[in-house]
Amino acid sequence: MPERGGGGRVRSPLVELTLARTRELIREPEAVFWVFVFPILLTAILGLAFRSRPPEALPIAVVEGPRAAERLGALAAQAELAPATMPEADARQALARGRVVLVVSTDDPPVYAYDPTQPESRAARLAVDAALQRAAGRADAFTPGRAEVTQPGARYVDFLVPGLLGMNIMGTGMWGIGFSLVVARNGNLLKRLVAAPARRSHLLAAQLVARLLFLAPEAGALLVFAHFALDVPLRGSVLLLTGVSLLGALAFAGLGLLTAARPRTIEGVSGLMNLVMVPMWIFSGIFFSTERFPAAAQPFVQALPLTALNDALRKVMLEGAGLAPLMPELALLAAWGGISFAIALKVFRWQ
Amino acid sequence: MSSAASDSSPAVRCRGLVKRYGDVVAVAGLDLDVYRGECFGMLGPNGAGKTTTVEIFEGLRTPDAGEVEVLGDRWRGDGLALRARLGIQLQETKFQDKLRVREVLELFRSFYPSGLTVAEALALVGLQEKAGSYVRPLSGGQKQRLSLACALVGNPELLFLDEPTTGLDPQSRRQSWDIVEGLKARGRTVLLTTHYMEEAARLCDRVAVVDHGKVIALGTPRALIASLGAEHVVEFAAEAAAVPAAERLAALPSVERVTREGGSWRLTVREVHRAVPALLAALAERGAEPTHLTTHHATLEDVFMSLTGRSLRDA
Numbered sequence: 229m230p231e232r233g234g235g236g237r238v239r240s241p242l243v244e245l246t247l248a249r250t251r252e253l254i255r256e257p258e259a260v261f262w263v264f265v266f267p268i269l270l271t272a273i274l275g276l277a278f279r280s281r282p283p284e285a286l287p288i289a290v291v292e293g294p295r296a297a298e299r300l301g302a303l304a305a306q307a308e309l310a311p312a313t314m315p316e317a318d319a320r321q322a323l324a325r326g327r328v329v330l331v332v333s334t335d336d337p338p339v340y341a342y343d344p345t346q347p348e349s350r351a352a353r354l355a356v357d358a359a360l361q362r363a364a365g366r367a368d369a370f371t372p373g374r375a376e377v378t379q380p381g382a383r384y385v386d387f388l389v390p391g392l393l394g395m396n397i398m399g400t401g402m403w404g405i406g407f408s409l410v411v412a413r414n415g416n417l418l419k420r421l422v423a424a425p426a427r428r429s430h431l432l433a434a435q436l437v438a439r440l441l442f443l444a445p446e447a448g449a450l451l452v453f454a455h456f457a458l459d460v461p462l463r464g465s466v467l468l469l470t471g472v473s474l475l476g477a478l479a480f481a482g483l484g485l486l487t488a489a490r491p492r493t494i495e496g497v498s499g500l501m502n503l504v505m506v507p508m509w510i511f512s513g514i515f516f517s518t519e520r521f522p523a524a525a526q527p528f529v530q531a532l533p534l535t536a537l538n539d540a541l542r543k544v545m546l547e548g549a550g551l552a553p554l555m556p557e558l559a560l561l562a563a564w565g566g567i568s569f570a571i572a573l574k575v576f577r578w579q
Numbered sequence: 580m581s582s583a584a585s586d587s588s589p590a591v592r593c594r595g596l597v598k599r600y601g602d603v604v605a606v607a608g609l610d611l612d613v614y615r616g617e618c619f620g621m622l623g624p625n626g627a628g629k630t631t632t633v634e635i636f637e638g639l640r641t642p643d644a645g646e647v648e649v650l651g652d653r654w655r656g657d658g659l660a661l662r663a664r665l666g667i668q669l670q671e672t673k674f675q676d677k678l679r680v681r682e683v684l685e686l687f688r689s690f691y692p693s694g695l696t697v698a699e700a701l702a703l704v705g706l707q708e709k710a711g712s713y714v715r716p717l718s719g720g721q722k723q724r725l726s727l728a729c730a731l732v733g734n735p736e737l738l739f740l741d742e743p744t745t746g747l748d749p750q751s752r753r754q755s756w757d758i759v760e761g762l763k764a765r766g767r768t769v770l771l772t773t774h775y776m777e778e779a780a781r782l783c784d785r786v787a788v789v790d791h792g793k794v795i796a797l798g799t800p801r802a803l804i805a806s807l808g809a810e811h812v813v814e815f816a817a818e819a820a821a822v823p824a825a826e827r828l829a830a831l832p833s834v835e836r837v838t839r840e841g842g843s844w845r846l847t848v849r850e851v852h853r854a855v856p857a858l859l860a861a862l863a864e865r866g867a868e869p870t871h872l873t874t875h876h877a878t879l880e881d882v883f884m885s886l887t888g889r890s891l892r893d894a
Contacts, residue, residue, distance in 0.1 A: 244689040248678055255677040415673025423639055423669065424690045424729070425662030579639065 241426055245434030249408065250441060263404075263442065267396045267450045274392075275385040275458045285310035286329050286352040289319035293334025302363035303332075308355055330356055386461065389454040390541035391514035393447060397473060398508060398534050400446060401480030402501055405435050406488035410497040419579035428578070436481050443477045463548030472544060475558055476537040479565035483533070485572035492577070508534035533564040588651035590615050590737045590768045591636050596645035598631050598792075605631040606642070607792035618759070618769040620783030622776060622879060624891050628792035629772035630670060633741050636770070637667050650737060663691050666735030668726050670742045676715040680706060680725055683714060684732055691733030700732040704758055720751025727758060738762065740771040744778060756781060774891055776879035788883055795886050803882045809835040809849040812881050813858065813874045816843040821867030831857045836885060847877060847885065 239247075253259050288311040290300050296313045303311035311332075314322065322328040323341060330352040333339040340356060342349040362368070412418045421431060451469075454460040462469065487504055491497040511521065512534035521529050529535055540557035543549035591613040598606040605628045613619040621629045634640045635647060638654040638661065647654065652661050674683050684697040694700075701707045704724040709717065717725065723743065730738060743759070744752040759782050762769060773779050779786045780800045788796040788803070796803055804810070819842060822828075828837045828846060833854045836847040848854035851874050862868055883891050 239685070239689055241686075241689040244686045248675060248682065248686050251682065252675050252677050411673075412675075416669050416671055417673055417675070419639065420667070420669050420672040420729075421690075422657075423637055423662065423667040424687055424733075425657070425659050426690050427659065428657065 242430045242434055242437070245426065245430055246437045246441070249434055249438035252408065253404065253438070253442065259404075263396075263400050263446050264449055267392055267446070268453050271385075271389060271392055271450060271454055271458070274388055275454075286348055286355065287322075287327060288312070288352060288356060289314050289322050289328040289331045291316045291319050291331060291334050295334060295336060295338075298363075299332055299338070299360060302359050303356060306355060306359050309352070309359065332356060332360075385454075385458050386546060387517075387542070388515065389450070389458070389460045390545050391538050393450055393473070394476065394512070394534055394538040394541055395509070395514045396446065396450065397443070397476045397537065398480045398505065400442065401439055401477055402484040402487060402505060404439060404442070405481055405484035406497050406501055407494065409435065409485070409488040410491055410494055413577065413579070414492055414494070416579070422578050428576075432485065432573070432576075435485070436478065439477060439481045440474065443473060447473050460545070462545050464544035464550070468551060468554075469541070469544045472537070472540045472554065472558070475561050475565070476533075476540075479533050479537070479561040479568075482565035482567075482569035482572065485576075486568040489572045489576045508532050511535065513538050531560070533561055536560040536564075588648065589613055590617075590650060591619075591770060592648045593632075593636070594646050596632065596635060596647065597643045598628075598635060598640065599643055605792055606635070608645070609789075609792060609794055611787060611794060613768070613770050615768050616766050617784040618763045618771070618782055620779040620786045621770070621772040621789050622774070622779040622783075622786050622883070622891075623772075623789035624774055624883075624889070627774075627789045629774075629789055630741055631792075632789070633739055633770065633772055637665065637739055638662065663733060664736045666730035666733060666738040668730040668738075668740045668743060670745070672726050672729075674714045674722070674725065674729075676713065678714055679710070680712055680714065680717070681710040683725060684728055687729040688732045694733040695731065697732070700728040703731055703761070704728045705754070718751070720747050720754060723747060723751065723755065724758070727755070731762075735767075737768045737770070740769060742772055742774070744773070744775065752778075776883070776891060780879050786879065788879070788886065790883075790887055796882060800879060803879060804877050807835065807847050807877050807881060807885055809833075809847045810877050811848050811851045811854075811874055812877050813846040813848055813851065813854055813872070814843060815846075815858070815869040815873075816871040817862060817867050817869045821862060821865045823861055823865065827861065828858070831861060833857075838884060838888060840890075843871070845881075845884065847881065 285307065286309055288303055288309050290296050290303065290311050290313045292313050292315050300311050300313055303309045319328070319331045323331050329342060329346065329349045331341040333341065338360065340353050342353050344350055409418070412421075418431070422428060451462070455462055483504060487500045488497050491500060511518065511525070511529045512532050514534075518526075518529050518535055536557040540554045540561075543554055589612045591611065593609065593611050596606050596609040597604070607628070609628070609632060621632065623629050631640065635642050636649055638649070638658045649661060650664055654661065678686075680701070681697055684700055688694055688697060688700070695703075697710075698707070701710055704727050706721065706724050706728060709721060714722065714725070727740070727743070730740070740759070744755050747755065756778065759769060759771070763782070771782065783800065785798060786800055786803060787794045796806070798806070822844065825837045825839065828834060828844065831846075831854060833849045834846050835849065838845045846854060846858070855872075855874070859868070880891055883889075
């Protein structure tokens with residue numbers, strides 16, 4: 229056996245640990261799918277489902293009866309309405325099932341049956357009423373001019389993409405770090421590495437570095453797709469967007485470390501992960517604005533790290549914000565990351 | 580520390596080691612000296628406290644009481660400097676499935692300031708042709724050899740092997756024994772735990788028999804067996820009513836010791852050719868004959884049985 233100091237290329241332990249983590253991830257086809265392909269697929273599907281279409285005509289039912297033909301004519305003249313006559317029972321059923329948004333009765337004056345909680349029904353009521361009043365002889369006081377404005381940045385997909393980016397940063401950070409740590413703990417690998425002797429700080433730092441290495445292609449692929457295929461705007465600086473994503477990734481890496489600090493089994497860590505992430509899927513404004521939640525819930529909603537990340541991403545991408553207006557969100561993210569990392573180090577179970 | 584001091588001190592020295600888990604006492608005041616250059620075995624049944632003891636030596640657990648010195652040093656903090664001089668194989672380690680064998684060794688090699696090349700470590704355990712293979716498809720024996728290579732890649736002064744062949748098929752076990760014998764031939768200090776008496780007898784210069792967290796016998800395998808006072812064991816089974824009392828059996832010519840386990844008896848005897856005819860005659864006197872009778876050379880298993888009344892396997 230050769231003497232101590234025998235040759236061969238030896239890299240630093242931090243590099244080796246990061247390499248090991250990265251190799252593990254890219255050699256797992258499932259991981260590659262969930263990290264890179266899935267967010268793009270989701271964006272494409274949702275972008276398609278909620279793409280901006282020419283305004284659709286509102287379906288209206290006119291109940292068959294003596295004045296039906298006359299009313300049908302008046303409504304059909306309006307481009308934004310799509311009226312049809314049908315027997316009363318059918319009309320009621322169509323309204324109940326949402327196939328029409330308003331029913332015009334045969335009475336004189338007519339009764340409008342509609343659901344005032346539906347914006348489309350309310351819009352239909354205004355348009356139907358105006359058309360019938362005008363047909364009955366009411367004169368317009370004036371004819372307003374029209375200026376139609378549809379621009380990128382105001383569409384649903386524009387709102388959605390920063391939210392999906394935030395969700396992805398959270399998901400990969402937490403699952404990526406959580407799973408690999410628990411698998412390594414469960415298989416005695418963590419213990420063996422510590423015995424070997426790997427520095428504990430290197431073991432955890434490698435997780436973070438590998439996480440940040442993956443952020444670039446992961447966030448990049450989603451943003452490039454959204455920008456070029458869906459025309460989602462990027463109004464702020466790319467550098468700032470990168471910075472926000474990095475800080476977000478670190479914050480969730482910290483949370484991932486904390487979540488995975490104790491569990492010995494995949495089942496155990498999965499439960500904890502869901503406990504941490506499900507509230508953020510719901511409350512952090514991924515798919516719809518956080519303003520939908522009542523004022524009483526706002527302190528909780530606004531304190532969630534994903535809310536801060538999503539808000540910051542939207543401010544940069546959609547509003548072109550600079551660094552100053554982002555400070556509250558960035559501070560909150562830094563606090564989440566720093567505090568969870570510190571607690572994780574304290575309570576971490578190495579064997 | 581000076582090299583003179585480190586070379587004269589024992590590889591491992593512990594006094595009054597105690598470790599409890601709740602109400603369970605895993606290690607109950609254990610004293611041990613492992614000398615440099617020897618292959619030392621801790622032999623005992625599952626749950627005897629072997630792994631706990633070794634993990635205390637490895638600095639992975641802290642004892643509740645007692646003192647431990649490893650290579651003349653004590654465990655302090657994360658003990659990185661001391662760890663760099665040790666090779667540690669845990670009872671079971673699941674390496675990353677999707678890493679290649681070579682990559683796992685490169686990773687472990689990076690933790691040590693000096694050591695073997697990856698190729699040298701692979702050659703030591705005969706895994707060269709698997710260097711490019713993923714860990715996942717390796718057989719149990721190959722994984723165990725990879726684990727051994729990871730413990731060797733830092734060229735350690737002292738090697739800890741915890742149950743190195745548990746769960747391996749006989750062929751893989753023999754392969755592992757060959758590797759450890761190769762290390763012994765190079766003067767490597769090895770501390771291994773096992774519950775296989777053949778393994779302890781074949782590999783170890785000295786063996787500590789451990790039970791209930793204590794060393795109950797210590798010596799070379801030959802001396803331990805010699806301590807039975809007889810070199811052969813006669814086992815027989817017969818109808819219980821027809822078998823003479825233990826005192827009568829012990830009084831038969833050449834018989835040193837008698838133990839009974841249910842319907843079978845074990846006689847430790849000096850000379851089989853004198854003991855067996857006498858035993859058969861004693862049985863025949865009562866109109867019985869054995870339903871089963873075997874003889875073998877006394878082993879460490881018999882040492883354990885004579886000390887505890889239990890066998891290593893069922894203990």
